[in-house]
Amino acid sequence: MVATVTSLAATRSSSASARCAKSVRNHRWRAVGRRERTSVCASPVASAVDGSVDYEDTSDRLKLENVRQSLIRQEDSIIFALIERAQYKLNRAVYSKNAVPVPCFAPNGDRASMLEYMLRDVEQSHGRIRRYTSPDEHAFYPEAQPPLAIPPISFKDVLHPAAEAININDRIMDMYVNNLLPEMCEGGDDNNYGSSALCDLACLQTISRRIHYGKYVAESKFQAQPEEYTELIMSQDAEGLMRLLTNQAVEDRVVRRVANKAAVFGTDITEDIPEGLALPIGSESMKLAPEKVGDLYYRWIMPMTKDVQVAYLLRRLD
Numbered sequence: 630m631v632a633t634v635t636s637l638a639a640t641r642s643s644s645a646s647a648r649c650a651k652s653v654r655n656h657r658w659r660a661v662g663r664r665e666r667t668s669v670c671a672s673p674v675a676s677a678v679d680g681s682v683d684y685e686d687t688s689d690r691l692k693l694e695n696v697r698q699s700l701i702r703q704e705d706s707i708i709f710a711l712i713e714r715a716q717y718k719l720n721r722a723v724y725s726k727n728a729v730p731v732p733c734f735a736p737n738g739d740r741a742s743m744l745e746y747m748l749r750d751v752e753q754s755h756g757r758i759r760r761y762t763s764p765d766e767h768a769f770y771p772e773a774q775p776p777l778a779i780p781p782i783s784f785k786d787v788l789h790p791a792a793e794a795i796n797i798n799d800r801i802m803d804m805y806v807n808n809l810l811p812e813m814c815e816g817g818d819d820n821n822y823g824s825s826a827l828c829d830l831a832c833l834q835t836i837s838r839r840i841h842y843g844k845y846v847a848e849s850k851f852q853a854q855p856e857e858y859t860e861l862i863m864s865q866d867a868e869g870l871m872r873l874l875t876n877q878a879v880e881d882r883v884v885r886r887v888a889n890k891a892a893v894f895g896t897d898i899t900e901d902i903p904e905g906l907a908l909p910i911g912s913e914s915m916k917l918a919p920e921k922v923g924d925l926y927y928r929w930i931m932p933m934t935k936d937v938q939v940a941y942l943l944r945r946l947d
């Protein structure tokens with residue numbers, strides 16, 4: 630999938646509110662420098678006078694090898710979450726506004742879907758303890774984030790400041806509900822709405838993190854080939870950037886690895902190690918075929934990771 634001008638424009642506008650919400654929350658505590666962000670995942674190196682803690686990233690995490698290792702680890706959580714969700718039927722009512730009588734939060738009085746209601750609520754409790762001030766986390770409802778309940782931690786992020794404005798969770802939600810779910814779940818209704826929605830939260834949050842991790846992949850690639858990327862950025866050539874960052878051999882390996890992991894995660898492992906355990910494991914008894922997981926990854930998750938890379942690179946020299 631090639632990032633279209635429209636999708637990139639949508640990225641920019643939907644992200645303005647995300648950036649705004651993040652900044653507002655941070656500034657309720659204290660003014661932070663332009664390249665200073667807050668994070669839940671770094672180690673403290675010094676205490677500031679106002680009670681917040683300064684963090685410095687001294688790791689090698691921008692090396693492409695290390696960024697790819699992070700993508701590989703994130704894969705495990707995504708595959709596991711997808712397999713869990715596929716145990717239940719599609720349960721359309723969870724995604725339809727007004728189908729389940731959850732409390733309304735829209736200003737026009739419309740009810741949200743049960744999934745929207747749960748996700749917004751969970752994000753608020755996670756947000757209070759800083760989850761969405763971390764540069765590698767993105768809320769689906771940034772405009773509904775409450776003030777922090779604990780002091781922020783500041784963190785010298787490795788990304789260009791333009792990264793903060795990129796949040797494509799609206800597109801991710803649409804893709805998940807309208808493409809991934811119908812392809813991976815059996816149609817129909819089994820009344821397991823709460824269980825299905827809890828699995829959805831795990832899927833959405835892990836997929837969103839992976840897709841937005843494209844910012845780190847892009848920064849890493851920019852630093853490795855600054856001249857090539859700079860030329861394309863100067864001419865705002867989105868298609869040229871997409872071509873340069875695409876590595877078909879790596880994509881093929883990702884798909885094979887994802888399918889293999891899905892085969893292992895979807896197998897019942899007993900206390901006895903099966904003799905001569907070999908892949909691929911027969912997929913007949915699995916609710917979600919391993920090849921299907923690889924295919925979904927290839928058609929939906931990787932293209933969006935690439936869109937985030939292009940969106941970031943286009944603004945890398947701002």
Ligand SMILES: O=C(O)C(=O)C[C@]1(C(=O)O)C=C[C@@H](O)C=C1
Nearest residue numbers: 846875876877879880883931934
């Ligand atoms: O590993 C990379 O080089 C990436 O850019 C990540 C990724 C992916 O989403 O897995 C995306 C684009 C490349 O074509 C290969 C893989």
